[in-house]
Amino acid sequence: MPGHAQLSIDNVVRECEEARSLGLGGVILFGLPESKDEQASGAYAADGIVQRALRAVRAEVPGLLLITDVCNCEYTSHGHCGVMVDGDVDNDRTLQWLARTAVSHAEAGAGVVAPSDMMDGRVAAIRTALDQAGFVKTAILAYAAKFASAFYGPFREAADSAPQFGDRRTYQMDPANGREALKEMQFDLEEGADMLMVKPAMPYLDLIRQARDRFDVPIAAYQVSGEYSMIMAAVERGWMDYERTMMETLTSIHRAGAGMILNYFAKDAAKLLS
Numbered sequence: 441m442p443g444h445a446q447l448s449i450d451n452v453v454r455e456c457e458e459a460r461s462l463g464l465g466g467v468i469l470f471g472l473p474e475s476k477d478e479q480a481s482g483a484y485a486a487d488g489i490v491q492r493a494l495r496a497v498r499a500e501v502p503g504l505l506l507i508t509d510v511c512n513c514e515y516t517s518h519g520h521c522g523v524m525v526d527g528d529v530d531n532d533r534t535l536q537w538l539a540r541t542a543v544s545h546a547e548a549g550a551g552v553v554a555p556s557d558m559m560d561g562r563v564a565a566i567r568t569a570l571d572q573a574g575f576v577k578t579a580i581l582a583y584a585a586k587f588a589s590a591f592y593g594p595f596r597e598a599a600d601s602a603p604q605f606g607d608r609r610t611y612q613m614d615p616a617n618g619r620e621a622l623k624e625m626q627f628d629l630e631e632g633a634d635m636l637m638v639k640p641a642m643p644y645l646d647l648i649r650q651a652r653d654r655f656d657v658p659i660a661a662y663q664v665s666g667e668y669s670m671i672m673a674a675v676e677r678g679w680m681d682y683e684r685t686m687m688e689t690l691t692s693i694h695r696a697g698a699g700m701i702l703n704y705f706a707k708d709a710a711k712l713l714s
């Protein structure tokens with residue numbers, strides 16, 4: 441992805457210092473383990489890459505909000521978001537991995553955990569595990585309406601997390617089914633989510649608006665890798681203006697009702713807004 445790279449921990453600290461000095465609201469961390477296995481053990485290891493990065497940033501960049509993506513697909517050898525049993529992802533066994541991962545992130549200093557796996561019951565499982573471990577103040581940003589989308593392509597290549605077989609349509613949502621998305625958001629709230637996220641953003645502005653009108657919690661939207669990359673590709677060809685296109689898309693997501701926008705333009709947008 442243009443302008444983006446996998447970072448070592450010292451470079452993450454530098455990025456976070458810059459993010460803080462630009463006045464960004466926070467950062468979200470994704471991890472790439474040294475090796476992947478069937479158990480996604482790198483996801484919940486106390487000395488996993490995200491856990492070590494959190495400790496380093498917490499120590500060196502105080503005051504920056506740290507969000508973590510809680511999922512398994514970067515850590516499993518098969519690239520699926522959960523435990524594989526007989527060729528299918530086993531929902532309920534996956535919940536234990538997710539809960540362990542979330543607690544390990546909170547222990548390392550995450551203020552917000554953001555489950556992106558789309559297993560049923562994960563928000564309740566994570567809330568219970570966090571509370572039992574004493575992390576009652578750690579918030580949950582649920583990727584509540586996460587669609588099975590073509591727009592994740594560049595991220596999967598960058599994070600080396602494409603499924604080795606099959607696809608994610610058994611656990612991510614059908615792009616045609618808006619009502620199901622609203623139901624998923626309702627479930628996540630009932631299970632204890634503090635904030636709800638719609639992902640991708642631009643193809644689903646209608647759902648951002650409906651979520652904003654219907655639910656009384658902060659609504660986030662994630663302008664994903666494919667949304668970013670297609671704009672960058674057009675900019676590189678000289679077809680569209682970088683700054684205007686960036687700001688127009690972010691404005692549309694804000695206008696639809698998102699109070700928080702996860703996006704790959706953030707540093708440049710912050711510079712323009714300051």
Ligand code: PBG
Pocket residue numbers: 509511513521556557591592593594595596608663664665666
């Ligand atoms: C992990 C995860 C993905 C993204 C965020 N968390 C990939 C996926 O679901 O395949 C995509 C982010 C992006 O495209 O920018 N489940």
Ligand code: ZN
Pocket residue numbers: 511512513514520521556557
């Ligand atoms: Zn995943």
